[in-house]
Amino acid sequence: MIKSLDPRVTRENIEENNLIAPLTPMDNWETYEVFHQKKRGDQHMHVGIVHAPNPEMALLFGKEQYGRRSITANIWVVKTANVFASEYDDADMFETTPEKQYREAGGYKVMDKINKYKKANKA
Amino acid sequence: MNTTAIKDLLYKMADDLLIIGHRNSEWTGLGPILEEDIAFSSMAQDKIGQSQALFQLLHELGEQEPDTVAFTRNAKQFHNAQFVELPNGDYDFSLMRHFLYDVADQLRFEMLASSSYEPLAKVARKIKGELKYHVFHANTWIVKLGSANEESKARMQTALNDAWNYSLGLFEEGDFENDLKNEGVFAGEVALKQLWLETIKPTLTKATLTIPHENTWEPELGGRKGIHTEHLEPLVEEMSEVFRVDPSAEW
Numbered sequence: 605m606i607k608s609l610d611p612r613v614t615r616e617n618i619e620e621n622n623l624i625a626p627l628t629p630m631d632n633w634e635t636y637e638v639f640h641q642k643k644r645g646d647q648h649m650h651v652g653i654v655h656a657p658n659p660e661m662a663l664l665f666g667k668e669q670y671g672r673r674s675i676t677a678n679i680w681v682v683k684t685a686n687v688f689a690s691e692y693d694d695a696d697m698f699e700t701t702p703e704k705q706y707r708e709a710g711g712y713k714v715m716d717k718i719n720k721y722k723k724a725n726k727a
Numbered sequence: 728m729n730t731t732a733i734k735d736l737l738y739k740m741a742d743d744l745l746i747i748g749h750r751n752s753e754w755t756g757l758g759p760i761l762e763e764d765i766a767f768s769s770m771a772q773d774k775i776g777q778s779q780a781l782f783q784l785l786h787e788l789g790e791q792e793p794d795t796v797a798f799t800r801n802a803k804q805f806h807n808a809q810f811v812e813l814p815n816g817d818y819d820f821s822l823m824r825h826f827l828y829d830v831a832d833q834l835r836f837e838m839l840a841s842s843s844y845e846p847l848a849k850v851a852r853k854i855k856g857e858l859k860y861h862v863f864h865a866n867t868w869i870v871k872l873g874s875a876n877e878e879s880k881a882r883m884q885t886a887l888n889d890a891w892n893y894s895l896g897l898f899e900e901g902d903f904e905n906d907l908k909n910e911g912v913f914a915g916e917v918a919l920k921q922l923w924l925e926t927i928k929p930t931l932t933k934a935t936l937t938i939p940h941e942n943t944w945e946p947e948l949g950g951r952k953g954i955h956t957e958h959l960e961p962l963v964e965e966m967s968e969v970f971r972v973d974p975s976a977e978w
Binding site for chain 1: 753756757760761762763765766769860863864867868871965
């Protein structure tokens with residue numbers, strides 16, 4: 605018999621050599637991506653993944669894993685298989701040449717003007 | 728207000744919650760999958776918390792501290808229904824008990840939300856969300872497993888048959904039904920049982936499960952009066968083991 609530190613295991617009287625088969629990979633449920641919203645109107649943020657056999661259970665588990673310890677207004681779950689993602693091999697698509705500073709907010713030097721305006725109006 | 732009647736009501740509710748909370752917590756680390764393990768354990772903790780809120784009300788009515796009441800009584804002093812002390816069995820039985828008990832619990836607290844005993848009504852309103860989630864969890868599993876495949880359906884049906892007469896024991900009437908009704912504290916076990924039957928039927932139908940035929944109904948009574956199965960004593964022993972090591976320890 606298996607003697608465990610956990611009394612619940614010990615009292616099951618399980619033989620050392622037992623037929624309890626380990627899970628095979630296909631025994632696992634599919635995954636759902638979980639999106640968490642803190643309060644109404646906020647964006648839903650991706651927070652992680654749960655295993656579930658259907659969307660309802662994915663919601664249950666999403667609530668438990670990601671809504672239990674923080675303020676939650678709403679949760680979305682989306683089947684991972686339904687997410688279309690870009691390829692990491694194509695990551696160079698996202699690169700941009702350094703010359704196009706005018707396309708970035710940092711490219712505009714306006715603080716001088718703002719401070720000047722503030723100063724002028726204060727007086 | 729009849730304090731003895733209120734105490735009787737509080738004790739049976741608190742003990743149901745404490746014992747089923749402990750039983751359900753025995754699944755911690757052994758649940759069918761990680762996510763469900765966490766969900767079931769978390770709800771078990773909710774139940775212990777709910778029982779503590781009721782033991783606190785009892786304390787305010789002159790009973791001992793919640794910890795003392797929870798951990799120093801012997802099995803015969805517990806007022807829980809026998810249903811909640813039964814061993815967990817396989818997950819099918821635990822889920823079926825979770826469904827039958829939690830629906831009854833939610834309805835009971837819904838009735839109590841308008842109780843004339845305001846402290847209890849306040850607790851009922853406070854835990855409304857937890858109870859709603861517990862029932863949502865139970866309903867989702869029952870419907871899913873009732874209609875998943877032949878094996879799951881057969882196992883859930885067997886679990887329902889095995890649980891049935893014990894679940895009817897939840898509605899064992901106490902000595903103070905009339906006092907509680909007349910004073911507007913609680914509308915009574917008969918009314919609750921009726922409401923419960925009406926509520927579980929649509930879910931069980933959706934799960935394609937069948938309630939045992941009415942002429943086989945024989946409620947397992949006695950729990951409310953301290954008559955228990957042989958399973959409660961070892962549970963109480965195990966539950967209070969750590970407390971008894973040093974009852975004066977500060978937690």
